[in-house]
Amino acid sequence: MIIAERKPLDEIKSFVKGLRRVLVVGCRGCVTVCNAGGTKEVELLASLLRLDASKDDLPLTVDEFTLERQCDPEYVDELSDLMDKRYDAVLSMACSIGPQFLSRRYPEERVFPALNTCFLGGALAHGIWAEHCQACGNCVIHLFGGLCPISRCSKSLLNGPCGGSAGGKCEVSKEIDCVWHLIVEKITREGRMEEFSRMDLVKDWRSSRDGGPRKIVRQELLK
Amino acid sequence: MTAVTAEKTETATIETKGWEPKIIAFCCQYCAYSAADMAGSMRLQYPTDVEIVLIPCTGRFDVILALRAFEKGADGVYVAGCLEGNCHFLDGNIRAKKRVNFLKGELAGVGFEPERVEMFNLSASQGPRFAEIANGFTEKIRELGPRPGKKI
Amino acid sequence: MNKALKTKSNLEKVLASGNFAVTGELGPPRSANREEVVEKAKHLVGNVDSVNVTDNQTAVVRMSSLAASLIAQQNGLEANMQMVCRDRNRIAMQSDILGASALGINNLLILSGDHQTFGDHPEAKNVYDLDSINLIRALKVMRDEGKLLSGQEMPEDGRPKLFIGAAYNPFADPEDYRVIRAAKKVDAGVDFMQSQCIYDMERFRKFMKRAVEMGLTERTHFLAGVTPLKSLGMARYMKNNVPGITMPDSYIERLKGVAKEKQEEEGIKMACEQIQEFREMKGISGVHLMLVEWEHMVPTMVKEAKLVPRPAL
Structure with missing residues (x-):
């Protein structure tokens, strides 16, 4: 599978600085299996961003949604209702294919990668992944x-x-x-x-x- | 599960007047929760604002639970599990410790003091220790003040 | 071994004539200062048959090995230009090979190259399009069959007449495989091989015994790598920090028994004893002296080891 890890929080914070409405989109594919961008990680990142904004008394709304996959157009389509609400930024928690597919499908949105896509690999043990291809x-x-x-x-x-x-x-x-x-x-x-x-x-x-x-x-x- | 402390309230600072630390304690049913029971029956005092959440094992503790607690207004969160080596599910408390450490890093990343979350270990028979932890942690949070951004 | 010479290389001549060969090493400067090359060359002229000019050794940016090789040749040395697979793809490597030959370089030593994480540009992208064995084979075909890797043919007078060198390391792991890897280089067409610095003589003897048994030394010249120890500190550092070098405790003990100011002298003495053994060792055709940033010691070293005068062929 594709192994990814979340970008440093500071970098993600810099993406949403000064914005009011943000959507965090997860993926149930590889990045769920490697605990980088599934529902849980989406919840966690969204919560952290809300806490960060609340600390500085900023009016930031962070919505969460996790797609079956971000690398197939039919699943990416499922965001269309949500996207009607228009966000200031969409943070994709998929491998870098996800944000590319999201911005192709929703060209009006600013899409940011919340993960760094690292390599093709497998889990040597839970919590340890290594490159194999x-x-x-x-x-x-x-x-x-x-x-x-x-x-x-x-x-x-x-x-x-x-x-x-x-x-x-x-x-x-x-x-x-x-x-x-x-x-x-x-x-x-x-x-x-x-x-x-x-x-x-x-x-x-x-x-x-x-x-x-x-x-x-x-x-x-x-x- | 409540007890009363009145004598501590006057230490609150001016800008947080009227504020009492809101603490969520995730307690394992096999040890910390029983210890809390014992503290109650021994009539040991610990702060009323420590709200106990019963969990089957600290291995059930998840980072998101603590984050949600902070989002909803908690000023501090702690996890209390069995003594290391005595987990009913073998290593739930070791896993919880790792998650707490991870959470400290995440909190620091959004400008929160990492001390707002801690892990404690105690046995079911340590009622007084439970009260001591509750009091000590509350004092610590009182020193830190309300969690960043909290509306008083 | 084929007596007909393949190139104009002096090193090839020395080896073909049965003389015990001596090669040296010269590290190009981390600047465009040709004087540094000239200065280092002075210590080596007349003391070695050919000098390796390193190619961004330890992945630190230095003057190109081709340029420094030319400067060395203009100053009385024969260059043994090194080429690593780390920094160039097959297009650049073949092109540089043609250029080097055209400019009068006679020897080319091919290496995988230290990984860039060790160097001064760890941020760099590496290449490793071909590995050292791929490149040895490619160069042999260029020289002997007049064909590039693509199959593109070169005219008879346009073939790169280079004496092909490679490295062998009996001290890396897995131990049993090291001689097989050397054999692969021999099969690929290497003419001479130089080893990593030798300290563990026991392991080296074992390696050479197998190489001789496999007939490798009949097909390729094996040179033994020698780096005298400057001090006890250097011995300890090499023991603990340099991958691919084994340092027996006996070396450390021997240096420990000598006063600090005498350790350099003792190190040279130990190296001379090694060279004496290499002269008598079956399958060894010469020594490769690696006195990096210590080039001025080469004249003393070769004198003490009775390696001079060098044959003029």
Whole structure:
């Protein structure tokens, strides 16, 4: 899923400074699962903004609404009645796709991102998320023991580990597992080192962002 | 569950004249709530403006509960659970402590004193300790004054 | 090893003739001051066969390795230009390779490069389009087959005649895999390899034994990396803070037994003992002296280690 986290409160406060009517919009997709932008987080942010305004005796109204998803037009449409009320600002608590879809659908509104979209990953435990994919568009993890060197090696090496790998950790930080250490262990366990060490792969980055913004069109699904 | 303190009211400052700290205490039924009962039956005094909310375990405490309390006019919020290691649900009180710490940061972010929220641990048999916590926390909030922006 | 020389490199000549090679290291300045390069070069001329010119080492912005390599060559040295994969994509790297060769650079040493978080611009975006092994293979094809990575052909007289270098590090983890990774570089077409600073001789001997058994030293020249310890403090710092370097306690103990003002001398002595062992070690073709920001000590060092005079070929 997409892992995101709330922007620093000060930054969000700066978005709504001097405004009177604000709508906070959550998303029940990835950001609910990673506890960054679901109903609960919407309630929390809205409450904090109200308390902040009340402290300075400012007349701020903060409404709350959480959509099923912000990345599908049919769900974004559900805001249309609310939007008729016109807000001074809409704070989207989805990944950055959400605020983009909201401002496309409601071009009159000023939409702000309340989250920082961080990476594609999974939960190692409740409260810990780690990056596992870089959406390079051409998955090769089967060649690396099911581990992704593109997203999980600090240098995206296809022939690691580099000389900075020590004790299973990355030279960049002891908090980062050296994925190449894990790959080597896995390949060794599988007894595939001979074949593995002969691999000669040069990455074609065209399928990644380097080929320009990507789009998928599937004719069989089009109306 | 009420008790009376009259002698403290004169310490209120001029600009908050007539103000009494409004405190919400989220109390675990297995310990703090029973301790409050005991404090009552022992006729120990603690402030009338401490309103107790019974929760099945402090693990039920959620940050939004405290924020709503502040929005509705509370000046301070505390969570009282079992002694660490004695939670009826194993680690509800440890989780509550983490949430309280998180909440302190969020409050600071909107200009509130983090001391307006605290976590306490006590056992069911500690009636006097319950009264002491209620009195001490109320005093602390009295020193801080009304919560920022509160209309008196 | 193929006796026909692939390039005009002096280092290649020294190695091909069976002489024990000596390479040095020169860090370009953090400015446009060519005099600093000239000054450092003075200490190295006549004392090394070729000098590595680092490419923004530790991800700190310095004069480009190509420019500093040229200045070094204008001042009597042969440059071994370093190139890291951190800062350039395959377009820039191939372009710089062609340019370097055209300007008379004969050696190119390819590295992954330290991650930019260590440097003076941790805010930077990194590239890592190709990794070091990808680039070694690409350069070999450019030189020997006259083709760019794209398959675009170059005329016979337009091929970059570069002697290809790489690094090997027996001290990083996982230990057993290090020699396999070195083998991948050999397979990719590297002509010579220099190691990270060696202190843990036990681990190094073990590594070289395997490299010899695998036949790697028959296909590529292995140079042993030497950095004399300046002080007990430096030894301790390297032990605790430098990833990819192992520092045995025996080194620390030995320096501890020496008065502070004598530690530098002792460090040089220890390095000379190492060099003596490398001369006799099977599979080792030379030493790579890394006296970074201590270049003025190189003349003393090579004299004490009896590495001079250098052969004139």
